[in-house]
Amino acid sequence: MSAERILVRGTPVQAGVIGAYLASRWLAAGRALELAIDPEDNTAAPFVTRPSIHRLHGEIGLPTDQLFARCGGSPVLAAEAQTADGSSVQLPFSAFGVPRGGLEFHQYWLRASRLSEQADLTEFSLSLALQNAAHKPPLAQLAQLPVEFGIAFDRAAYGNALLSFAKAGGASVVESGNEQEQDADLVIQCSPDAGAPKWHGQELTIALESDIPGLEWHHLSSAARRFASLAAPLSNCAPEQAEWTRLAVAENERVADMRELLSINDPLASSRPALQRKAEVFVACGRIPTEDYEVFTPPEWLAALWARGVRPRRSDRMAERLPDAQLLDWLDQLRGQIASLTRQVQAA
Amino acid sequence: MTEQQIKRVVIAGGGTAGWMTAAALAKMLMPAGVSVTLVESEAIGTVGVGEATIPPITKFNTQLGIDEHTFVRETQATFKLGIEFADWGGLGERYFHPFGRYGFDLEGVEFHQYWSRLKSLGDEHGLADYSLNTLAAYAGKFLRPELDHGAVIGQLGYAYHFDAGLYAAFLRRFAEGLGVTRIEGRIEEVEQDSASGLITALSLDHDRRIEGDLFIDCTGFRGLLIDGAMGSAHKDWSHWLPCNRAVAVACEKQGDPLPYTRSTAREAGWQWRIPLQHRTGNGYVYCDEHLSAEQAEETLLGSLDGAPVSSPNHLRFRTGHREEFWVGNCVAIGLSSGFLEPLESTSIHLIHMGIAKLVSLFPRSTDAPVERAEYNRLMTDDFTHVRDFLILHYKATKRDDSPFWDYVREMDIPDSLAGKLELLKSQGRFFKYDAELFDVTSWLAVAEGQGWGPQGFNPIASGLSEANLKRSLSNMRASYAKAAQVMPTHQAYIDRFCKAAPISFATEPA
Numbered sequence: 001m002s003a004e005r006i007l008v009r010g011t012p013v014q015a016g017v018i019g020a021y022l023a024s025r026w027l028a029a030g031r032a033l034e035l036a037i038d039p040e041d042n043t044a045a046p047f048v049t050r051p052s053i054h055r056l057h058g059e060i061g062l063p064t065d066q067l068f069a070r071c072g073g074s075p076v077l078a079a080e081a082q083t084a085d086g087s088s089v090q091l092p093f094s095a096f097g098v099p100r101g102g103l104e105f106h107q108y109w110l111r112a113s114r115l116s117e118q119a120d121l122t123e124f125s126l127s128l129a130l131q132n133a134a135h136k137p138p139l140a141q142l143a144q145l146p147v148e149f150g151i152a153f154d155r156a157a158y159g160n161a162l163l164s165f166a167k168a169g170g171a172s173v174v175e176s177g178n179e180q181e182q183d184a185d186l187v188i189q190c191s192p193d194a195g196a197p198k199w200h201g202q203e204l205t206i207a208l209e210s211d212i213p214g215l216e217w218h219h220l221s222s223a224a225r226r227f228a229s230l231a232a233p234l235s236n237c238a239p240e241q242a243e244w245t246r247l248a249v250a251e252n253e254r255v256a257d258m259r260e261l262l263s264i265n266d267p268l269a270s271s272r273p274a275l276q277r278k279a280e281v282f283v284a285c286g287r288i289p290t291e292d293y294e295v296f297t298p299p300e301w302l303a304a305l306w307a308r309g310v311r312p313r314r315s316d317r318m319a320e321r322l323p324d325a326q327l328l329d330w331l332d333q334l335r336g337q338i339a340s341l342t343r344q345v346q347a348a
Numbered sequence: 349m350t351e352q353q354i355k356r357v358v359i360a361g362g363g364t365a366g367w368m369t370a371a372a373l374a375k376m377l378m379p380a381g382v383s384v385t386l387v388e389s390e391a392i393g394t395v396g397v398g399e400a401t402i403p404p405i406t407k408f409n410t411q412l413g414i415d416e417h418t419f420v421r422e423t424q425a426t427f428k429l430g431i432e433f434a435d436w437g438g439l440g441e442r443y444f445h446p447f448g449r450y451g452f453d454l455e456g457v458e459f460h461q462y463w464s465r466l467k468s469l470g471d472e473h474g475l476a477d478y479s480l481n482t483l484a485a486y487a488g489k490f491l492r493p494e495l496d497h498g499a500v501i502g503q504l505g506y507a508y509h510f511d512a513g514l515y516a517a518f519l520r521r522f523a524e525g526l527g528v529t530r531i532e533g534r535i536e537e538v539e540q541d542s543a544s545g546l547i548t549a550l551s552l553d554h555d556r557r558i559e560g561d562l563f564i565d566c567t568g569f570r571g572l573l574i575d576g577a578m579g580s581a582h583k584d585w586s587h588w589l590p591c592n593r594a595v596a597v598a599c600e601k602q603g604d605p606l607p608y609t610r611s612t613a614r615e616a617g618w619q620w621r622i623p624l625q626h627r628t629g630n631g632y633v634y635c636d637e638h639l640s641a642e643q644a645e646e647t648l649l650g651s652l653d654g655a656p657v658s659s660p661n662h663l664r665f666r667t668g669h670r671e672e673f674w675v676g677n678c679v680a681i682g683l684s685s686g687f688l689e690p691l692e693s694t695s696i697h698l699i700h701m702g703i704a705k706l707v708s709l710f711p712r713s714t715d716a717p718v719e720r721a722e723y724n725r726l727m728t729d730d731f732t733h734v735r736d737f738l739i740l741h742y743k744a745t746k747r748d749d750s751p752f753w754d755y756v757r758e759m760d761i762p763d764s765l766a767g768k769l770e771l772l773k774s775q776g777r778f779f780k781y782d783a784e785l786f787d788v789t790s791w792l793a794v795a796e797g798q799g800w801g802p803q804g805f806n807p808i809a810s811g812l813s814e815a816n817l818k819r820s821l822s823n824m825r826a827s828y829a830k831a832a833q834v835m836p837t838h839q840a841y842i843d844r845f846c847k848a849a850p851i852s853f854a855t856e857p858a
């Protein structure tokens with residue numbers, strides 16, 4: 001009998017992500033990993049991953065390009081989320097425009113828009129231009145461009161591919177109901193209904209949220225990665241359990257901030273201190289303060305604040321170092337470059 | 349007084365903090381229409397210490413466009429690859445805190461996990477064998493890593509040791525060249541608007557008055573503006589870091605300068621040794637509850653490499669920071685904002701952080717409550733992270749040879765540190781806060797060096813077969829040893845690129 005045994009419960013894609021990672025990074029002699037699959041995954045939506053997918057695939061040796069081809073992959077340069085008023089907002093994974101002299105692009109945009117009317121800030125995002133183009137560029141071409149991207153997969157196909165990978169790595173895969181729960185040292189539960197993530201006693205619960213595309217992927221992959229990097233003997237791991245839970249809860253707080261930003265009318269009046277601070281500092285000077293363990297990148301926060309109508313009162317003083325005419329020229333050129341790059345990519 | 353546009357910045361004080369701030373604001377904000385004036389008093393002088401730095405200073409210089417070799421030459425600087433700690437974990441022990449990382453990660457698993465596994469198999473090679481910084485430092489070598497030097501030499505991290513007085517003078521020339529106005533004079537009064545409490549002007553001797561919109565308090569421990577005028581309280585951390593005094597003295601150098609700082613634990617504190625091109629800086633940081641100033645001076649003078657070239661400078665300090673670093677239209681940077689003993693050479697770095705945050709949150713008008721709150725929050729975090737790392741040095745000790753060491757060994761530590769240490773000790777797990785200065789290399793160096801290193805390893809590191817593990821780590825050791833061997837000596841590097849003009853101490857004021 002194995003000295004340590006982990007049982008993972010979830011849909012194919014959920015157990016697949018955890019299983020593939022643990023099979024590669026945790027499984028070893030004296031250890032067993034069983035994946036109990038709930039085949040009833042009625043979710044029709046594709047499984048959207050964030051840019052961290054490239055690192056994760058690299059870490060465990062999964063061939064991204066092959067999976068992309070086999071599992072109906074499509075690049076994702078921005079996640080699309082719904083706001084309270086029913087509209088949708090695109091959260092790009094890469095910066096708007098390009099930074100200059102250590103200052104973010106939107107500070108220059110703010111200043112330019114006071115000098116003369118400017119196209120909306122979103123027009124300066126290469127990520128959004130490519131995301132909204134009729135045809136997405138192939139992976140190899142995207143990798144050459146200055147943009148971060150995730151991949152949307154066909155949920156069932158990607159789940160099955162990951163399960164096969166886990167199996168090849170030594171995990172056993174059974175249908176839910178046929179698992180051997182009694183001798184598991186740890187049960188990892190992928191649960192969309194769990195309130196909060198927690199590793200306590202012999203149960204580790206990953207609280208899955210899927211209202212923002214890519215979140216489900218994020219929760220699964222970071223839970224697995226964090227577990228593997230903390231993994232201690234399962235019979236004696238109280239500090240590791242506490243640390244796993246602390247980090248996962250901290251990340252969930254940042255997600256809750258984003259969810260609230262998308263859903264309340266006045267982010268400045270939010271009762272969530274970190275969100276309120278983000279909104280206030282942004283209004284005061286156009287900076288977006290980050291907290292420890294952020295999930296969303298600064299461009300995503302910028303897009304969300306922007307979409308909710310939060311606007312800085314002023315631009316950064318350093319944006320004034322550029323003479324007016326030079327600033328306006330630069331913005332024109334940038335827009336032109338984004339348009340021509342998007343055209344080129346379409347034509348290729 | 350109504351809300352006022354910020355066009356005129358007045359910096360009070362011309363020590364390291366004042367001139368670093370002046371140089372940075374001149375570079376970043378003068379082109380945007382902000383004027384910078386600095387007031388200092390030669391009669392009052394500067395604290396005269398603060399000569400060892402950490403690697404981010406190289407970024408500060410680069411951002412300013414300062415040529416490194418010119419800077420090294422003009423400040424009698426040497427290069428610093430890390431800090432040697434002697435007698436900290438126990439009497440007779442020593443270890444090195446390197447500025448470059450340990451080893452290479454393999455298969456996405458952190459190097460130190462493999463090292464721990466190899467150790468568990470009975471291998472006796474220490475972390476130092478996988479650190480180019482440590483090997484080069486002990487061999488007296490230095491080379492500035494360039495892009496084409498490859499991955500091993502590319503790991504070398506470095507900072508500087510410099511003459512504090514020459515550094516302030518260097519930055520002064522630089523800042524004045526960019527258009528900063530310097531005013532020599534003694535600040536006698538800080539004028540405030542009676543309604544808003546905002547500072548309106550500094551009154552100087554000889555009936556002079558300097559008006560401004562934003563005032564930076566760089567007046568050192570005095571905190572003339574932030575404490576005196578704005579009344580920002582001091583948050584005291586002396587129960588965790590009880591040293592509260594120092595005595596400093598420079599001595600003649602003996603032989604070539606070593607490319608590292610040495611910190612030797614003493615009966616009631618510790619002693620620094622900072623090698624410069626023209627002299628060696630020394631000091632004893634201690635707790636006056638356990639040692640008198642005379643005893644400290646005697647210990648210091650009795651353990652110098654060469655004859656003293658200055659008279660001992662006795663200093664008092666309080667460990668902690670301002671509750672608010674930015675109040676109204678006054679921002680405290682440098683010693684006026686708080687102080688953490690120089691065990692890891694972090695004060696100049698905290699000045700750098702204060703400046704960077706001020707530039708990034710630079711207000712348009714005097715009414716900037718949000719920018720102010722954010723600045724205060726971020727600086728508090730920076731001080732707290734550094735504090736925890738410093739406490740580790742005292743807590744992780746076996747020393748029981750004096751009441752001072754008994755106190756620090758037994759003291760309670762902040763929860764933030766306790767949690768981190770538990771994880772680090774169990775299996776080398778380390779999760780850094782996003783804005784934390786010291787990374788896993790630093791924590792590991794000190795914890796392992798003082799006997800609190802990882803007792804186990806992450807099972808992920810079992811992925812490599814024992815034979816492969818041994819081969820990989822042996823190859824790594826060989827690469828580091830070879831790289832250290834081919835590097836030029838520190839002195840040869842200085843001679844070739846940045847040798848300073850000799851200084852005669854006969855002409856230096858005592």
Ligand SMILES: Cc1cc2nc3c(=O)[nH]c(=O)nc-3n(C[C@H](O)[C@H](O)[C@H](O)COP(=O)(O)OP(=O)(O)OC[C@H]3O[C@@H](n4cnc5c(N)ncnc54)[C@H](O)[C@@H]3O)c2cc1C
Nearest residue numbers: 361362363364365394395398535567568682683690695696
């Ligand atoms: C013992 C010790 C060792 C240290 N070692 C290190 C180290 O190795 N590394 C490190 O990074 N840091 C170190 N530090 C900290 C470092 O010395 C300071 O951070 C740095 O020198 C900045 O000091 P400052 O400019 O804030 O203050 P100061 O150097 O004290 O400058 C204050 C300025 O204000 C002016 N001033 C004051 N009052 C008036 C007035 N009324 N009118 C006009 N001008 C006035 C003075 O003339 C002076 O120009 C050490 C500190 C101590 C105490």
